[in-house]
Amino acid sequence: MPNAIPININIHSIIPISKVNGPGNRMVLFFQGCDKNCHGCFNPDTHSFQTINPYSPDELLKKYPLNGIEGITISGGEPFMQPYGLYELLKIARKTYGLSTVVYTGFTYKELEKKPECRLCLGFIDVLIDGRYVASKKETTLLARGSTNQRFYFLSSRYSKIDFCMPGKVEVIIGKDGVITKTGFSKLAGC
Numbered sequence: 001m002p003n004a005i006p007i008n009i010n011i012h013s014i015i016p017i018s019k020v021n022g023p024g025n026r027m028v029l030f031f032q033g034c035d036k037n038c039h040g041c042f043n044p045d046t047h048s049f050q051t052i053n054p055y056s057p058d059e060l061l062k063k064y065p066l067n068g069i070e071g072i073t074i075s076g077g078e079p080f081m082q083p084y085g086l087y088e089l090l091k092i093a094r095k096t097y098g099l100s101t102v103v104y105t106g107f108t109y110k111e112l113e114k115k116p117e118c119r120l121c122l123g124f125i126d127v128l129i130d131g132r133y134v135a136s137k138k139e140t141t142l143l144a145r146g147s148t149n150q151r152f153y154f155l156s157s158r159y160s161k162i163d164f165c166m167p168g169k170v171e172v173i174i175g176k177d178g179v180i181t182k183t184g185f186s187k188l189a190g191c
């Protein structure tokens with residue numbers, strides 16, 4: 001990885017604290033840019049590769065207070081389409097701040113393993129949820145994933161599947177600026 005070169009990550013949006021995007025209180029970072037075009041994608045505004053909010057990985061983790069934050073959840077967009085920035089972000093999150101790392105991707109684990117720059121990222125991820133969103137296989141339990149074809153890969157001993165059984169499916173967050181953000185995985189049935 002090119003450590004000497006400053007790497008910016010193009011970010012769509014950030015939720016400073018969420019309880020429905022993985023275990024505990026988590027900061028959720030939505031990367032900008034995805035070419036997978038899954039039918040029914042929950043976040044189509046993230047597809048464009050236009051630069052929206054460029055941040056260095058270090059800046060991103062200093063933007064909001066991390067008190068009481070257990071980890072970061074990275075979603076998108078497609079995080080692995082910015083693998084160098086993703087790698088730096090994951091490394092700083094784990095090594096500097098001791099945060100856990102959860103990453104959602106439209107690639108499969110096998111596809112990621114074949115690309116050296118993506119394989120390096122896997123070394124700093126606690127849980128990977130892989131695969132494209134398939135609307136006909138929509139998840140209806142409290143598990144934090146979009147569709148049932150998506151698989152959990154527990155790449156460290158930090159979590160297990162029970163930790164992804166959420167207290168609810170959707171959160172509505174009203175920011176200080178009055179902006180309302182809805183996050184999570186719609187439809188509720190029980191874990």
Ligand code: SF4
Pocket residue numbers: 034035036037038041042043044046076077078105106107132133
């Ligand atoms: S991979 Fe994710 S962000 Fe990309 S189109 Fe599919 S659901 Fe949307």
